[in-house]
Amino acid sequence: MTHPPVASNPGPKVRVVTLKIDDHDVGARETDSILEIAHANGIRIPALCYLDGLSTWGACRLCMVEIEGVSKPVSACSTTASEGMKITTNSERLKRYRRMILELLFAERNHVCSVCVSNGHCELQDLAAECGMDHVRVPYRNATYNIDSSHDLFRVDHNRCVVCTRCVRVCDEIEGAHTWDVMGRGVNCQVITDLNQPWGDSQSCTSCGKCVQVCPTGALVKKGTAAGEMEKHDDFVPYLAQMRKRQ
């Protein structure tokens, strides 16, 4: 008996679906998230905790979109596409929600952009500009947060952290060190190194710097940077994630 030629390991069969995002007809695999599909088609949906190559976290809630026939908005990063979906990414309601979520983030910790090393290269700042959040109506909490400068190369400033856990995920999923984790709950959540030991004393940290590069704000930075000098590059993540999957 002859066999048809088979491409090496085709993987499980994935269906293709068509859907509509803001009047664009798009095709996608049914395993793709709405966020991935939109970005692949040049439709911008604001996102903060999502990072291509890391597992989905679904926590910042900036990527909320509306699906026709579904009463509540859903997070685009954690919702997969299905046939015939009609999605709105930018209604007035969604814009209002995004602005308020950003206001909540700015008021939660202490963001003083003018003296921040990430000023001008900060995803939180960019999102505020993109979403038209030009002032904060809720009171600033003005809580005090620590700064840990014990590491030779890097520094963590919890005043600027938005608890997106990108650092936690990149360290665990890509570097494999799992130095970072989250402790506490509610507004007292904080990312920690090892068992809440100083970063400089961490036994698991390999000093690879991946967490610094994926951190969207001025929370994780290289030492020796002055205000506005900290530029980051996270485009290595999808590549490394691919390579890891192939192993």
Add this chain to the structure above:
Amino acid sequence: MNLEDLSDITEEVAEAAKSRRHCVRVCMAASCQSCGSGEVLEGLQAQAKQNADDDVCIKPVGCMGLCSAGPLVSVDSDQPATELLYQDVTADDTEELYRSLDDDPLERLRCRTDVPFFSRQQKIVLRNSGIIDPEQIDDYIAAGGYRSLMRAVTEMTREDVLREVKESGLRGRGGGGYPAGLKWATVAMAPEPHKYVICNADEGDPGAFMDRAVLESDPHRVLEGMALAGYAVGAEHAYIYIRAEYPLAVERLKTAIKQATKKGLLGRRICETAHSFEVEVRLGAGAFVCGEETALMASIEGQRGQPRPRPPYPAEEGLWKCPTLINNVETLANIPAIVGKGGAWFKSIGTERSTGTKVFALAGRIANSGLIEVPMGIPLGEIVNEIGGGIPDGRRFKAVQTGGPSGGCLPEQYLDMPVEYDTLRSAGSIMGSGGMIVMDETSSMVDVARYFMEFCMDESCGKCVPCRAGTVQLYGLLDKIADGEATPSDLELLEELCDVVQATSLCGLGQTAPNPVLSTLRYFRHEYEEKLRPESERMPRMQIVTLDD
């Protein structure tokens, strides 16, 4: 174990009961224990021993319902609304009480039982509660227990069991009200060979103690319900996730699992069939959010108890990514009766869209606080004024809070409303798990809203922004309003924040956290407005963030 063995045990227990002169039942559930029922039990047992009466049985039992009058002791009746019930019994009363057994009842301690609190209840889940000894499996078997399981695994197919549960119309008692039959069918259909059943006994709502009472009073009923679920959906492993603050319930559950396993009703090859069902107890550390199903499963897996986005739902991808059936304690405690008496029987109780009964924990400004089980559809006012005995101290009723931190406050005009999932929801509250807190004219509704918001703020897991950073702002605004420091623009901001937190939070905790605020705003807006100061009296408070380029 087979059906014959169950009948033998039933007969033995009945024989023993016949040869007894008296049976005195002492409530040994948590509430009565905390006001000294342990000493009452010991006192009565000592009396029996002293008098060498081996035909007098002093039995520790579960909750009798009227916890506010505890410790409760009932004499010679196997009905919940017993003829002879004593209240507020202390260790000092035991001698006199014991002497009265063969004499006239002790009027001094008598609790009236011909009142609506007892006569208006209808018991399915609490049927054995306050009657059987929760630590004796034979008592449960003698009361008809484990017959549904035995019959199901030996005489019924999985589909038969599923059909009864679907037919019953039973909806989840953990808060959401999702149809149990539909959830079971989804898990049953999943092709994966490995599945789990989880019983959610985390019960974190302030003021709620229904699940604790069921587990303390009749743990085998829950185990039987779980085993039936396991059979119906094809799961051989199960967890009970119970909060560590319920030590008595944990202990009784563990005893019950041991007893049932020893009798071959749980464990490997149950009831002499090929079906296995093993149950493990997992303790929660008392985080409210761990009652949310995805957080609960993360916690069982040994991870941080945090929710994750759904879908995928647990029925598809749950514990360790296996299809998982997760149900509340009370949901599962209804199952043995449904399988035993049929879904149609269950459906005949309650209303069309809310079938069966519901257990409520009555608390707050009400004469009879405690545990009740009533048919669905009963008017709210009947629970408050008749069963609950109305508001004490001649005060006026103001509102009743249902659904805990996820629910709302209903004012007087809703006292005629039948208690059902959908009516409560359309009135701006929810059925919730069954907490019912009654408030009188002295309660401030802004304070109530602030109290629940503080709870949500403290219990937020901190994962998603709207809940973590939003509840803290909502609390701050409510605090300001309550203190008379707020302006009309604060109230506007409060309402806008409620909308955002409700619509965008990741899990039910954040999504429902604004409900107490929204419902009090809906019915008691004037109380908020009375506390506002005119804008002109206050300094502007806006903070401007500049975005340098």
